Amino acid sequence: MNAFEKLCLARSNNRPTSIDYIEKVFDNFIEFHGDRRFADDKAIIAGIADLYGRPVTVIGLEKGRNTSERMDRNFGSAHPEGYRKTLRLMKQAEKFHRPIICFVDTSGAFCGIGAEERGQGQAIAENLMEMMTLKTPIISILIGEGGSGGALALAVADEVWMLENAVYSVISPEGCASILWKDASKADKAAQCLKITSQDLFKLSVIERIIREPKNLNDNKLFLGLKDLLNNTLNKKCSIPIDELLESRYQRYRKFGN
Amino acid sequence: MSVFDSDIFNFIKPKNELEEQGNISDNQPFVPDSMWIKCPVCKSAILSSDLADNQMVCPKCNYHFRLTARKRIECTVDVETFCEFDKDLTSKNILDFPDYSRKLSKAVTTSGENESVITGTAKINNIKIVLCVMDSSFMMGSMGTVTGEKITRAFEYAADNNLPIIVFTVSGGARMQEGILSLMQMAKTSGAVKRHSDKGLLYITVLTDPTTGGVTASFAMEGDIILAEPNALVGFAGPRVIEQTIRKKLPKDFQTSEFLLEKGFIDAVIDRKNMRNTLFNILKLHIPFNKGGLD
Numbered sequence: 001m002n003a004f005e006k007l008c009l010a011r012s013n014n015r016p017t018s019i020d021y022i023e024k025v026f027d028n029f030i031e032f033h034g035d036r037r038f039a040d041d042k043a044i045i046a047g048i049a050d051l052y053g054r055p056v057t058v059i060g061l062e063k064g065r066n067t068s069e070r071m072d073r074n075f076g077s078a079h080p081e082g083y084r085k086t087l088r089l090m091k092q093a094e095k096f097h098r099p100i101i102c103f104v105d106t107s108g109a110f111c112g113i114g115a116e117e118r119g120q121g122q123a124i125a126e127n128l129m130e131m132m133t134l135k136t137p138i139i140s141i142l143i144g145e146g147g148s149g150g151a152l153a154l155a156v157a158d159e160v161w162m163l164e165n166a167v168y169s170v171i172s173p174e175g176c177a178s179i180l181w182k183d184a185s186k187a188d189k190a191a192q193c194l195k196i197t198s199q200d201l202f203k204l205s206v207i208e209r210i211i212r213e214p215k216n217l218n219d220n221k222l223f224l225g226l227k228d229l230l231n232n233t234l235n236k237k238c239s240i241p242i243d244e245l246l247e248s249r250y251q252r253y254r255k256f257g258n
Numbered sequence: 259m260s261v262f263d264s265d266i267f268n269f270i271k272p273k274n275e276l277e278e279q280g281n282i283s284d285n286q287p288f289v290p291d292s293m294w295i296k297c298p299v300c301k302s303a304i305l306s307s308d309l310a311d312n313q314m315v316c317p318k319c320n321y322h323f324r325l326t327a328r329k330r331i332e333c334t335v336d337v338e339t340f341c342e343f344d345k346d347l348t349s350k351n352i353l354d355f356p357d358y359s360r361k362l363s364k365a366v367t368t369s370g371e372n373e374s375v376i377t378g379t380a381k382i383n384n385i386k387i388v389l390c391v392m393d394s395s396f397m398m399g400s401m402g403t404v405t406g407e408k409i410t411r412a413f414e415y416a417a418d419n420n421l422p423i424i425v426f427t428v429s430g431g432a433r434m435q436e437g438i439l440s441l442m443q444m445a446k447t448s449g450a451v452k453r454h455s456d457k458g459l460l461y462i463t464v465l466t467d468p469t470t471g472g473v474t475a476s477f478a479m480e481g482d483i484i485l486a487e488p489n490a491l492v493g494f495a496g497p498r499v500i501e502q503t504i505r506k507k508l509p510k511d512f513q514t515s516e517f518l519l520e521k522g523f524i525d526a527v528i529d530r531k532n533m534r535n536t537l538f539n540i541l542k543l544h545i546p547f548n549k550g551g552l553d
Contacts, residue, residue: 109475111495111503116513119523121474121494128448129480133456148432149444149475149494156445170441170472171434175499179434180357193355194437206438250449254410256442257403 004188010167018060018103024223041082057093060103077110080123102140102154109150124153131156137237142166161209162198169196327376327393335380342378349404358435369395377412388416388423399429406443413450422460427478431471444476451480460544484524486515
């Protein structure tokens with residue numbers, strides 16, 4: 001499968017979305033809403049849950065599972081209030097010593113008048129800065145599309161994992177092709193050049209782990225496997241002194257281009 | 259991530275009466291075209307030397323032309339105090355992206371710089387600072403790994419040496435030819451800003467035209483104090499991308515400095531001629547009270 005075919009697969013409507021992972025990996029999920037400043041952004045679903053008895057904070061970019069849900073959730077493209085809700089719940093997780101697990105699936109932060117008026121850039125920037133020193137372990141999992149800054153705002157973490165056929169990119173291949181070659185139909189070439197597949201990103205050390213996909217993605221094996229993997233990883237991360245954890249988080253990003 | 263077409267340096271010569279009638283003769287006084295610059299806003303013709311004397315601001319309508327990083331440093335800091343870091347750090351085509359190597363060498367030739375940001379230490383009225391100045395003439399100030407690296411090193415140096423830092427931003431966003439590695443620079447620079455901030459040190463951002471994309475969504479919006487030049491385009495998504503997404507024309511003045519001021523995202527809009535003094539006054543008020551005046 002080439003990069004463009006993977007991109008199409010990553011965007012496919014048949015893939016499990018964040019809600020599916022939250023429901024099937026965790027128990028007792030309770031959703032919390034709102035950024036306490038402007039609104040509740042339905043493109044992001046967030047709350048607390050338990051993972052083998054361990055309290056965790058779970059946050060996911062949610063595209064929606066059918067047409068009406070997708071409309072309702074703005075196709076997983078968050079506004080500033082979504083990123084601010086994320087940060088609010090991350091700070092809450094820090095306060096109560098809960099590890100954070102993020103699920104990333106978005107074509108990008110929303111581009112629109114309201115998003116700009118309410119500081120889309122500022123909201124993302126603040127997440128990047130605050131997540132870097134958040135005193136609790138963070139694991140981010142790219143489950144479908146990882147679109148640029150809007151994805152990164154939930155992916156400054158101690159480990160970043162990717163589903164085998166998920167993608168992660170600085171710009172959509174269509175956008176890249178239309179800017180560079182004035183031709184959005186060259187997206188397949190752009191997808192190849194941008195190095196967006198899990199295999200490419202693993203080689204570039206952008207991710208720590210590729211999650212192998214079963215033939216049927218709704219197979220419980222995927223979710224149970226992920227549950228154990230998260231549990232084992234959190235056991236390790238939670239035993240690391242916080243200063244060491246934050247230093248390695250800083251170095252995780254510091255190494256790119258050093 | 260957008261590409262901006264700049265036609266602000268369209269040189270024109272205002273026509274005199276004779277020329278308009280088409281009967282110019284060889285013995286007419288002649289002013290070379292290159293000596294005139296047309297203001298893109300008020301359309302008046304300005305002698306290029308007058309414009310340069312006025313820090314590249316239109317004397318008629320206050321339109322702020324874009325400045326190169328070197329010129330910016332010249333009008334901001336004390337004479338001969340700028341001491342550059344990492345001058346020879348250059349970008350490589352890490353992902354082997356088509357045509358990127360050629361674009362890089364072209365950018366080096368046209369801008370005379372090795373990357374889209376210049377960093378170093380300097381003084382403003384004798385107060386020592388770390389300074390980062392981006393340059394739009396190098397691939398529209400886009401942020402590649404070397405851009406991110408230079409900015410990160412500048413913040414780390416400022417943190418290690420307890421210095422305030424000032425960053426002048428101008429950028430089309432992350433540099434797509436470096437793919438995900440340019441996206442990672444957003445997190446990397448933000449981490450360095452946070453470390454500097456956690457030491458209780460001052461970071462002032464000055465947004466200049468245009469500041470967009472991944473730079474807006476990282477260090478540009480992370481300053482303790484955020485200033486902007488008048489009428490600069492500042493936003494996350496570029497206006498063309500927004501118009502394509504919402505299929506509507508954007509209101510006039512959308513995403514300008516003044517718009518951001520009104521919405522509460524920047525501290526002040528400052529004319530170029532007052533920038534140096536404003537920066538000095540802010541710096542001065544951040545010298546710890548018990549440590550006495552300037553050195």
